[in-house]
Amino acid sequence: MEVEIPLLESVKRQLMNHQRPKKPKMLVVDDEPDNLDLLYRTFRRNFNVFKAESGVRALEILGDEGEVAVIISDQRMPEMKGTEFLSKTVPQFPNTVRIILTGFTDIEDLVDAINSGQVYKYITKPWDPNELKAVVERAAETYELLNQRTAELNRAQAQTQLLARVMEAAQVAANLESLLATIAQAVGEQFQADVCILQQIQDNHLTPTKGDYSRTGVVENWLATDPIVQEAMTTGTVQASINITADPALATLPHYQSSGIQAHINAPIIYRNQQIALLSVQWKQPCQMTPDDLTTVYLVVQQIALALTSLKP
Incomplete structure (x- = not known):
């Protein structure tokens, strides 16, 4: 059987023009206001940055805003350590890339977090701005790649299911x-x-x-x-x-x-x-x-x- 459909390039161009890239979202978490403001100023040009002074507040922001590309969190904070907070974000936002800032030698916490995939990288305080920017740039690229792969997998599965539904409908x-x-x-x-x-x-x-x-x-x-x-x-x-x-x-x-x-x-x-x-x-x-x-x-x-x-x- 010969089946034809016209090319879709004109519609694709419409969609590409309509869906212009937006700034990726970033969440920065630190109980020290000066550090929080510094992180915000460092990344606000290239990211839509949300600030949280604690892990509890950060979870509330994620509940309101949804997935972010990158989270930068201090490790030593009252109420909840950075690694504890980040572990709570993994089930709902597996593709988010997580970075820990630490001025202490919390080696066991950091090793466990990194090995379990909860932390992408840790940066020691005081951090070098250029090093942190480079790490965040790679993190954003990693997030985009993970999202693309997830979308491709989901699209392939949905495509297979839809085609199967169409042919099943024809049979019954x-x-x-x-x-x-x-x-x-x-x-x-x-x-x-x-x-x-x-x-x-x-x-x-x-x-x-x-x-x-x-x-x-x-x-x-x-x-x-x-x-x-x-x-x-x-x-x-x-x-x-x-x-x-x-x-x-x-x-x-x-x-x-x-x-x-x-x-x-x-x-x-x-x-x-x-x-x-x-x-x-x-x-x-x-x-x-x-x-x-x-x-x-x-x-x-x-x-x-x-x-x-x-x-x-």
Whole structure:
């Protein structure tokens, strides 16, 4: 079977431009105010720095802000040692890179923390600013690499599960409508969409036959009048707006205003040079997909084409 899908490069460029790099987060923890302020001033230009005067307060900040790239913590603090505090962050934030500052010879604590993977490196007080900056730079790079590897693994697992769900749906579906609905739900859940519609195309026109998914259970189907959909069907290429509120030509359209949809990706499903369906994925916020997520879109659209053409009449 020959299955085709247009290239996704234009959508990838939109996502890359939309998702500009932000400053990584850093948490600095020290019970001495002067040290805390010095750490803040040292790294505020390149990091979004949060300050905490104790391990207890640092845990509260992490609870509010979520994962940070790097934690720098003093070892000797009241209430909770630095190594004790850092050990509490490992289960929830395994990729965060942890650095200990110590002016004492707490060798046993440090060795145990390093061996257990809780501490990336320790720096003795008074520290050399250039050495600390170099260590933190490497730590941030390590965090980014860990995140990339974790994301790749998670994406591969999710991709495999989604493709399996599509083919399983094809095997058990009683009719075309149930198949379309099952696939729409699988795709919508995978991409955390607010709405997903999979609608049949015949003779280059949308037909009433469709399947849909919505987080709220309510679906407004205005695809037949939507300019993004019309462009996708006319050109046979993936069309998208990843931030509709920033597009004057789309933001004032009644169906986007009434539905609250702020991002919309449409993929024509093509089999042997004929469009057989349209996949519409919609969000009520600007699109948070990464360019790599579009690889999954590419694969799932191919799988949908196979599923639709393999359904017994």
